[in-house]
Amino acid sequence: MKVGIIGCGRIAQTRHIPEYGSHPGVRIAGYYDFNEERAKELAAVYGGKVYDSADALLDDRGIDAVSICTANHTHGELAVKALRSGKHVLCEKPMAVSLEECKAMVHAAAENNRQLMIGQNQRFAKAHVRAKELLTQGLIGNVLTFKTTFGHGGPETWSIDGGAGSWFFDKQKASMGAMADLGVHKTDLIQFLLGQKVAAVTAQMVTLDKRNESGDLIGVDDNAICIYEMERGAIGTMTASWTYYGREDNSTVLYGTRGVMKIYDDPDHSISVVLKNGEQVLYDIDKIQTNDNQTKSGIIDAFVDALEAGAEVPVSGADVLSAMEAVFACQESSREKRRIVIREKGER
């Protein structure tokens, strides 16, 4: 399988390119980035051609699939173009910057009989996969409440063009801040873990501390604090933050009718469960990856393996639509200072 990379920055370099590079069934055939030198440097190491536009790469009939690793505001347009040009697409999160664009992507995939997968790699983290199994087996009973959190010190030390002038801080390019960067992960994750969609949200997306090059507060949220009411009655908080300046927090805590489950909360144990009767069960599976400690995400293998097998990709665009609906509802809730209902709640 021949793949193309559109956007050759940090996530392409730390995840997509090395993980494609180590997959025996894949050859990286081409690259496009606004910054041509960046693309050339990668081609020199991994092989493949450098194109002078995204269209030129997409017009190459030899390329079967593309990874879209560009700034958030370009995901929707590039994904639709790529699907229409006959490529399968692995698009980084956030899926896109409006619900209309997200729906257009799903539509383009169906219409062109191509596959669209979204980079929601939290679903592949080993402790999340195990936690989902344990929850399905009923280890902690019915989940009543939860708190899921993703916070670190911000993207300015991560982005390849980092610093206070980073595109992550630019509303035109990023659309949202901590919410688009981290909140989309935990919104998708909580739906995945509970097997329930978000039914209503009450959110505040605020800018407390991050400043641009002029010293003004940035135009996007550096903190998003959201109450999620799930469709079968569970209620909890989803917090995304760029102002956790000490240790990164990537934890999820679930409070069920039979006990409490903490995932990636204790650095020494990936999952810890304390049951109502006091019994403690610890699962040592792996350590969560952090910005400073990138481990193989597994998302590239999942994408390629599904395409090679002629199977449906996991975490398809259609699968992620409901999480994006919740994210955009949070934007609306924060802007209009009210609770937003997305869907009716059903039976517990």
Ligand SMILES: NC(=O)c1ccc[n+]([C@@H]2O[C@H](COP(=O)([O-])OP(=O)(O)OC[C@H]3O[C@@H](n4cnc5c(N)ncnc54)[C@H](O)[C@@H]3O)[C@@H](O)[C@H]2O)c1
């Ligand atoms: N799944 C994850 O955990 C994860 C982690 C980090 C970033 N991301 C996502 O990946 C995307 C890229 O983030 P990053 O951290 O690599 O950013 P980055 O700033 O390090 O790199 C972005 C690259 O894209 C290029 N670019 C931007 N718009 C382009 C366009 N329209 N055409 C061609 N090139 C373009 C830039 O020149 C730069 O090289 C973002 O949407 C981000 O949210 C996902």
